[in-house]
Amino acid sequence: xxxxxxxxxxxxxxxxxxxxxxxxxxxxxxxxxxxxxxxxxxxxxxxxxxxxxxxxxxxxxxxxxxxxxxxxxxxxxxxxxxxxxxxxxxxxxxxxxxxxxxxxxxxxxxxxxxxxxxxxxxxxxxxxxxxxxxxxxxxxxxxxxxxxxxxxxxxxxxxxxxxxxxxxxxxxxxxxxxxxxxxxxxxxxxxxxxxxxxxxxxxxxxxxxxxxxxxxxxxxxxxxxxxxxxxxxxxxxxxxxxxxxxxxxxxxxxxxxxxxxxxxxxxxxxxxxxxxxx
Amino acid sequence: xxxxxxxxxxxxxxxxxxxxxxxxxxxxxxxxxxxxxxxxxxxxxxxxxxxxxxxxxxxxxxxxxxxxxxxxxxxxxxxxxxxxxxxxxxxxxxxxxxxxxxxxxxxxxxxxxxxxxxxxxxxxxxxxxxxxxxxxxxxxxxxxxxxxxxxxxxxxxxxxxxxxxxxxxxxxxxxxxxxxxxxxxxxxxxxxxxxxxxxxxxxxxxxxxxxxxxxxxxxxxxxxxxxxxxxxxxxxxxxxxxxxxxxxxxxxxxxxxxxxxxxxxxxxxxxxxxxxxxxxxxxxxxxxxxxxxxxxxxxxxxxxxxxxxxxxxxxxxxxxxxxxxxxxxxxxxxxxxxxxxxxxxxxxxxxxxxxxxxxxxxxxxxxxxxxxxxxxxxxxxxxxxxxxxxxxxxxxxxxxxxxxxxxxxxxxxxxxxxxxxxxxxxxxxxxxxxxxxxxxxxxxxxxxxxxxxxxxxxxxxxxxxxxxxxxxxxxxxxxxxxxxxxxxxxxxxxxxxxxxxxxxxxxxxxxxxxxxxxxxxxxxxxxxxxxxxx
Ligand SMILES: Cc1ncc(C[n+]2csc(CCOP(=O)(O)OP(=O)(O)O)c2C)c(N)n1
Ligand code: SF4
Ligand SMILES: [Mg+2]
Numbered sequence: 001x002x003x004x005x006x007x008x009x010x011x012x013x014x015x016x017x018x019x020x021x022x023x024x025x026x027x028x029x030x031x032x033x034x035x036x037x038x039x040x041x042x043x044x045x046x047x048x049x050x051x052x053x054x055x056x057x058x059x060x061x062x063x064x065x066x067x068x069x070x071x072x073x074x075x076x077x078x079x080x081x082x083x084x085x086x087x088x089x090x091x092x093x094x095x096x097x098x099x100x101x102x103x104x105x106x107x108x109x110x111x112x113x114x115x116x117x118x119x120x121x122x123x124x125x126x127x128x129x130x131x132x133x134x135x136x137x138x139x140x141x142x143x144x145x146x147x148x149x150x151x152x153x154x155x156x157x158x159x160x161x162x163x164x165x166x167x168x169x170x171x172x173x174x175x176x177x178x179x180x181x182x183x184x185x186x187x188x189x190x191x192x193x194x195x196x197x198x199x200x201x202x203x204x205x206x207x208x209x210x211x212x213x214x215x216x217x218x219x220x221x222x223x224x225x226x227x228x229x230x231x232x233x234x235x236x237x238x239x240x241x242x243x244x245x246x247x248x249x250x251x252x253x254x255x256x257x258x259x260x261x262x263x264x265x266x267x268x269x270x271x272x273x274x275x276x277x278x
Numbered sequence: 279x280x281x282x283x284x285x286x287x288x289x290x291x292x293x294x295x296x297x298x299x300x301x302x303x304x305x306x307x308x309x310x311x312x313x314x315x316x317x318x319x320x321x322x323x324x325x326x327x328x329x330x331x332x333x334x335x336x337x338x339x340x341x342x343x344x345x346x347x348x349x350x351x352x353x354x355x356x357x358x359x360x361x362x363x364x365x366x367x368x369x370x371x372x373x374x375x376x377x378x379x380x381x382x383x384x385x386x387x388x389x390x391x392x393x394x395x396x397x398x399x400x401x402x403x404x405x406x407x408x409x410x411x412x413x414x415x416x417x418x419x420x421x422x423x424x425x426x427x428x429x430x431x432x433x434x435x436x437x438x439x440x441x442x443x444x445x446x447x448x449x450x451x452x453x454x455x456x457x458x459x460x461x462x463x464x465x466x467x468x469x470x471x472x473x474x475x476x477x478x479x480x481x482x483x484x485x486x487x488x489x490x491x492x493x494x495x496x497x498x499x500x501x502x503x504x505x506x507x508x509x510x511x512x513x514x515x516x517x518x519x520x521x522x523x524x525x526x527x528x529x530x531x532x533x534x535x536x537x538x539x540x541x542x543x544x545x546x547x548x549x550x551x552x553x554x555x556x557x558x559x560x561x562x563x564x565x566x567x568x569x570x571x572x573x574x575x576x577x578x579x580x581x582x583x584x585x586x587x588x589x590x591x592x593x594x595x596x597x598x599x600x601x602x603x604x605x606x607x608x609x610x611x612x613x614x615x616x617x618x619x620x621x622x623x624x625x626x627x628x629x630x631x632x633x634x635x636x637x638x639x640x641x642x643x644x645x646x647x648x649x650x651x652x653x654x655x656x657x658x659x660x661x662x663x664x665x666x667x668x669x670x671x672x673x674x675x676x677x678x679x680x681x682x683x684x685x686x687x688x689x690x691x692x693x694x695x696x697x698x699x700x701x702x703x704x705x706x707x708x709x710x711x712x713x714x715x716x717x718x719x720x721x722x723x724x725x726x727x728x729x730x731x732x733x734x735x736x737x738x739x740x741x742x743x744x745x746x747x748x749x750x751x752x753x754x755x756x757x758x759x760x761x762x763x764x765x766x767x768x769x770x771x772x773x774x775x776x777x778x779x780x781x782x783x784x785x786x787x788x789x790x791x792x793x794x795x796x797x798x799x800x801x802x803x804x805x806x807x808x809x810x811x812x
Contacts, residue, residue: 008677040660045509048669055666056678061659063512063667064678065505066535072502076509076517077659079493080467084513084659102505105498250493259466259493260514260658269461270627272489276458277448277625 004029004039008056017197017206020171021089021118022054027174028181029060037185042085043077045070047094049125050199051118054089068099075102075111075249081260082250085185087114093123096132096154107161107190112248114184114191117154120199128202140202155230158192159223159242165191166226166242170213171198172206173238180240189248196236213238279336282386283314284620285411286393287449290318291622294443299620300326300798305474305558311339320443324586324727326619327735328800331438334392336371336385353437355392355430367433374425378418387412391423391430398436401427450623452616452724455590456520456546457482463595464633466515467493469503474558475614476520476548500525504532508541512667514658516598516633520546523565524555530572536607537577539667540646540654540692542635544594544601546610548617551796560796561614563723563769566778569609570749576689578696580608581749585710585726587621592630593746596706599631603702604695605653611748613769615798616724638663644674648687652694700750708752709745716740717812718759720785721767722748722775728799729767729808736805740765740812751782763788765811767804770794 004026012018029039044062046052047070055064065073065088074086095103095117106113122140123129130138130147133154137146155166165187169177177195184191196213198205216239220226226242264272280301287297295318304310315326331352335341338360345365348354358368371388375381387408394404404427405420412419450458457479460468470480484494493515497503500521507517521529526547536543547569551562569581580600584590594610601608638655643663647654654674657665666676671688673679679688712730716739721729726744733740743759745752756779766776766787771794779785789811793799 006675006677038660040662043513043659053678055668059664061661061663061665063509063539064669064672064676066531066669069501069505069532069535072497072505073509073512075497075502076467076469076506076511077513078509079495079506080510080513080515080517081659101498102502105502253495254487254491254493257491257493259491262491263464263466264491266462266464266632269490273458273462273627276450276454277623277627 004059006057006059010057011053012050013201015200016050017120017171017199018051018054018118020174020177021116021195021197022057024169024171024174024177024181025054025058027178028185031178031182032185035186037085041083042087043074045074045086045088047088047090047099049091049094049123050120051089051091051094051197068094068097068102071095071099071102071106071115074113075106078111078113079250079253079259082112082258083261087116087185089116089118091124092117092119092121092133092154093131096152100132104157104161107158107163107192109249110162110164110189110246112189112250114193116181117192117194118197119154119194120197120203121205122199122202124199124202153231154194155192155241156227159227159230162190163192163242164189164244164246165240166230167192167240168194168196168230168236168238170196170209170238172210173213173215176215176238183240187243189246196238209236212236215239216241219243279312279386279389280314282389283316285390285407286316287620288411289393289397289399289407290316291446291449293440294445295320295440296323296443296447296622297449297620298323298326300615301618303559311343313340313344318440320441323731325731325798325801327802329802332393332396334389336389353396353434367430369426369429375422378415378422380415380418384419384422387419387423388426391426392434395427395430396434396437397440447622447624449620450587451478451618451620452587452590452612453478453548453618454482455587455623456594456610456612457486459591459594459630460518460544460598461486461490461492462591462627462630463598464516465492465518465598467495467507467510467517469495469497469506469517469519471496471500471503471521471525473522473525475550475617476522476525476546478618479520479546500528501532504529504543504545505535507543508532508536508539511541511543512658516602518544518546518598520548522548522550523552523568526568526572530574533607534573534575534577535669537573537575537579538669540605541607541667542601542605543607544598544610545607546612549611549613551794557796559614561769561798562794562796563613563725563775564771564794566611566748566770566774569611570778577692578604578606578699579749580604580606580699580747581611582608582747583611583723584616584746585722585724585744587616587619588623588625589746590616591623591625595630595632598633600699602633602635604699605635605656606695611723613724619724645676646672646674646688646691648674648691651698652691653698696750703747703750703752704754708747709743709755712742712744713739714741718743718762718764719767719808720764720775720779720787725768725799728801728804731801732799732804732808735801736809738805738808738812740808748778751778753783756783756785760784765789765791765808767791767799769798
């Protein structure tokens with residue numbers, strides 16, 4: 001069996017929350033293989049940012065995309081070959097700023113994919129500017145007096161947009177995070193995991209999350225209950241908030257078809273085109 | 279009226295004639311002024327003629343706009359409910375149509391009846407045509423058609439005797455031809471966001487989804503369009519996208535990503551007058567420089583532009599093959615005038631290319647293997663091998679790098695393909711030359727057809743040279759014209775094509791005939807302009 005590691009030099013800051021995400025994901029891959037989802041069928045993408053470096057650290061096929069466009073990239077992969085399991089690693093700037101339209105539409109069309117959101121509350125790779133998810137007042141180099149905007153709530157937006165699997169995890173709770181990843185990837189439809197990711201360089205939230213996260217006792221039973229939980233401020237619940245079955249985009253688009261596997265031959269195409277060309 | 283025009287074209291086609299149909303419409307859904315011009319011949323015909331034998335106007339505004347376009351032996355029809363005693367034949371369109379519930383839909387039927395009468399089609403045959411083409415309210419349509427037919431009969435009966443042509447041909451718009459050509463060439467998936475004049479590629483393909491097993495997706499915006507296409511190519515699907523200038527501008531970042539990841543993606547760019555929103559439903563060739571330069575960073579691209587509906591078919595398949603062979607993005611450049619005009623065509627599908635890339639055979643895999651020709655064999659997931667495509671500069675395996683030697687090496691690897699693309703193109707038809715002798719006229723795209731028709735009309739002896747490929751520019755075919763005085767003809771204010779000829783092939787234009795009012799050249803007007811400069 002190939003290792004899941006590559007020779008790429010890891011350049012994350014020591015203590016960065018991304019390490020915990022990488023480790024949980026590798027464990028999730030192993031678990032998925034035990035369940036019969038082979039890693040050959042898993043393809044990944046990533047945006048651009050600290051989070052996205054995970055692409056180089058994982059010995060898994062995929063396409064290292066552009067800032068915010070990874071969400072579109074992996075949809076293209078799946079549309080071409082629906083037997084692939086597609087997963088993207090996105091930053092909060094990436095998926096909720098530059099690529100927001102793609103994120104909302106992927107949820108809206110219940111696209112069968114998993115979006116792992118590394119929410120560190122900053123544009124880390126570009127030196128700590130506020131993001132769409134930063135708290136009001138965040139002082140970064142582009143907002144030295146503090147950001148004047150209210151943050152978005154990513155999970156609430158995803159619920160509203162039509163996501164069929166919504167969860168939150170924390171790298172400090174490895175086994176829990178791994179389990180969420182496995183379930184998200186197994187889920188048929190749009191899975192969204194917000195990961196509370198401490199960035200030691202800009203927003204060291206390790207302590208805060210250790211004290212304020214709380215594993216959901218049981219999975220909420222309804223949309224409204226899920227919404228209430230994702231909006232909680234007193235404590236930050238982690239776990240699966242919402243999970244429903246709904247037809248996915250590619251099934252609705254072409255049923256059991258597979259455009260690359262079932263490609264119609266040249267001869268057959270000619271025969272069918274005759275109707276228009278003679 | 280557009281429907282009536284296609285019925286009229288069909289009438290000529292049934293008689294074995296060739297047809298060129300140009301639809302002129304405004305960017306609105308109802309009302310305004312729309313018209314179609316159909317020209318027909320028993321030879322290849324490359325353009326509509328604004329000077330007409332028969333002009334049918336259903337309202338006053340049309341009459342006023344088109345009255346002076348009548349040929350001296352022609353006939354003009356006006357609506358006698360709106361105008362009295364004008365030059366031509368008055369027909370009471372409104373008052374007659376008012377008797378029927380679907381009155382607004384009847385003017386087209388009336389126009390078909392008038393055409394039928396004027397070329398000697400019997401009332402019986404007309405009724406068959408109406409039944410076939412206008413099945414809704416068929417009884418009303420027939421009554422109305424018969425009324426109009428009888429009404430104009432005394433003045434119009436068989437006024438224009440037309441010969442039958444040699445055979446019945448299919449008629450296609452340029453966009454249909456691009457869509458069908460891509461299907462014949464191996465297309466699997468198409469992504470598009472509506473934008474005139476490219477939308478009908480999306481519509482044509484969407485209507486063929488089930489038949490050809492295609493995936494056709496209209497996502498949130500053009501940025502998604504190009505990035506999805508690149509993702510699809512990663513998974514092994516032959517992907518195409520299409521838009522006009524504004525939408526393609528949004529794709530420019532993704533176009534550059536295709537350059538870096540060496541993603542084979544074919545982009546159709548159908549030009550309309552710009553900048554910005556410009557004039558959505560009209561034509562221009564103002565995006566040539568854009569197509570040649572779009573995308574940040576240095577990477578190879580292939581750009582080609584067809585001259586006719588027929589050429590669009592083959593070129594669409596050929597470009598799909600080229601982008602896959604050389605793993606770099608390509609642009610099939612065209613204009614509204616080609617995209618949305620209809621022409622009778624003779625297409626032999628056996629002559630189309632089929633996209634065939636170089637595949638990895640066995641053993642360890644490196645996505646960006648630095649080979650002799652720079653082309654790294656392709657492999658698609660699922661695979662035991664790890665396949666990494668990367669937007670950052672990368673090593674052969676596709677892992678990000680900032681190493682100076684590797685950066686240089688990978689730039690060189692990608693650029694190596696240039697020579698091989700050129701060698702390959704040298705075996706293809708990259709330049710069309712029409713005629714020999716007389717002055718040299720350089721033109722490209724659908725303007726070529728206007729020039730061909732102008733030479734025919736004006737009985738002008740000249741040689742037309744039309745580069746099909748614009749990047750790489752086929753200088754090897756153009757060497758011999760270097761020191762010749764040439765005329766250039768294009769639909770561009772700044773003469774972008776003229777500059778390209780100078781820059782790449784050192785061919786200097788002594789006369790630029792250009793036009794930029796959103797309308798294609800009319801052959802008569804163009805013949806006059808050509809005569810002025812030769
Ligand atoms: C189109 C574009 N705009 C801007 C950038 C520069 N850029 C790189 S990473 C980044 C922010 C990343 O923030 P986030 O997605 O939160 O990732 P993080 O670094 O925090 O993991 C930006 C703006 C870019 N690469 N591309
Ligand atoms: S800057 Fe923050 S997110 Fe980036 S590697 Fe360092 S700790 Fe991690
Ligand atoms: Mg971030």
